[in-house]
Amino acid sequence: MSNIEGKVIAITGASSGIGEAAAKVLAAAGAHIVIGARRIERLERLAGDIGARGGMVRLRKLDVTDRSEVEAFAAFARSEFGRLDVIVNNAGVMPLSPLEALKVDVNIKGVLYGIAAALPIMKAQGSGQIINLSSIGGHSVSPTAAVYCATKFAVRAISDGLRQETDRIRVTVISPGTTTSELADTITDPTARDAMKAFRAITISPDSIANSILYAVSQPDDVDVSEIIIRPTASPH
Numbered sequence: 740m741s742n743i744e745g746k747v748i749a750i751t752g753a754s755s756g757i758g759e760a761a762a763k764v765l766a767a768a769g770a771h772i773v774i775g776a777r778r779i780e781r782l783e784r785l786a787g788d789i790g791a792r793g794g795m796v797r798l799r800k801l802d803v804t805d806r807s808e809v810e811a812f813a814a815f816a817r818s819e820f821g822r823l824d825v826i827v828n829n830a831g832v833m834p835l836s837p838l839e840a841l842k843v844d845v846n847i848k849g850v851l852y853g854i855a856a857a858l859p860i861m862k863a864q865g866s867g868q869i870i871n872l873s874s875i876g877g878h879s880v881s882p883t884a885a886v887y888c889a890t891k892f893a894v895r896a897i898s899d900g901l902r903q904e905t906d907r908i909r910v911t912v913i914s915p916g917t918t919t920s921e922l923a924d925t926i927t928d929p930t931a932r933d934a935m936k937a938f939r940a941i942t943i944s945p946d947s948i949a950n951s952i953l954y955a956v957s958q959p960d961d962v963d964v965s966e967i968i969i970r971p972t973a974s975p976h
């Protein structure tokens with residue numbers, strides 16, 4: 740795949756779902772991968788899988804709500820592989836509930852910290868790409884999902900602002916529809932859980948989302964794939 744071999748790509752939230760699939764797909768295409776998340780044993784297993792297939796991978800424990808950890812994660816990628824070409828700000832949670840819970844830390848701060856950590860490195864290099872995970876929930880709102888959707892609207896706003904502020908760094912938003920992962924597992928509110936069960940009845944594989952990330956990375960440097968919306972063909976949402 741063009742423009743991907745040897746690129747250094749850091750992925751937050753790589754211990755399951757879309758982040759894990761992206762790590763495998765990008766490593767198979769010849770990128771050097773740095774994976775981060777809180778569940779270190781999952782990262783170790785993933786790194787073992789990628790390494791066994793001949794891929795280049797490093798891992799580091801990461802909580803994206805801690806700015807210093809995100810800075811250390813980006814610095815680790817550069818020190819391990821000499822540069823940082825792409826950061827995929829993928830870590831996210833969906834603890835759906837009526838409005839009052841307000842768990843926005845991971846989805847917004849995690850993305851902002853990821854941008855803040857990667858930008859100085861990429862500016863010094865004169866190139867780079869920042870990929871942020873939004874959602875179809877960043878395009879429309881449904882009951883019990885207002886806070887989650889607000890975080891994903893915010894990711895699109897942050898990304899578009901960043902794109903306009905930089906002329907050498909590519910900025911991409913990936914907006915998946917319902918995708919098989921652990922994302923809905925943390926919903927405890929019964930109304931939200933039932934609503935999500937119906938909403939998520941049809942899903943696509945995280946590999947499909949990983950392939951859209953691969954597409955955005957592999958375009959020529961003067962091409963900014965600004966947003967990809969990717970959803971199940973049969974899904975009404």
Ligand SMILES: NC(=O)c1ccc[n+]([C@@H]2O[C@H](COP(=O)([O-])OP(=O)(O)OC[C@H]3O[C@@H](n4cnc5c(N)ncnc54)[C@H](OP(=O)(O)O)[C@@H]3O)[C@@H](O)[C@H]2O)c1
Pocket residue numbers: 751752753754755756757758775776777778779781801802803804829830831832833845872873874875876914915916917918919920921922923945
């Ligand atoms: N699946 C979908 O239907 C769907 C649709 C639209 C958008 N998305 C977005 O896609 C992204 C990935 O989600 P997914 O579907 O792959 O869900 P997932 O399987 O639950 O994966 C979420 C990842 O985020 C990590 N994470 C959560 N909190 C973190 C923190 N504080 N610090 C570091 N990592 C953290 C988790 O790792 P640890 O728990 O090990 O830290 C995990 O690796 C999210 O931004 C999500 O909003 C998903």
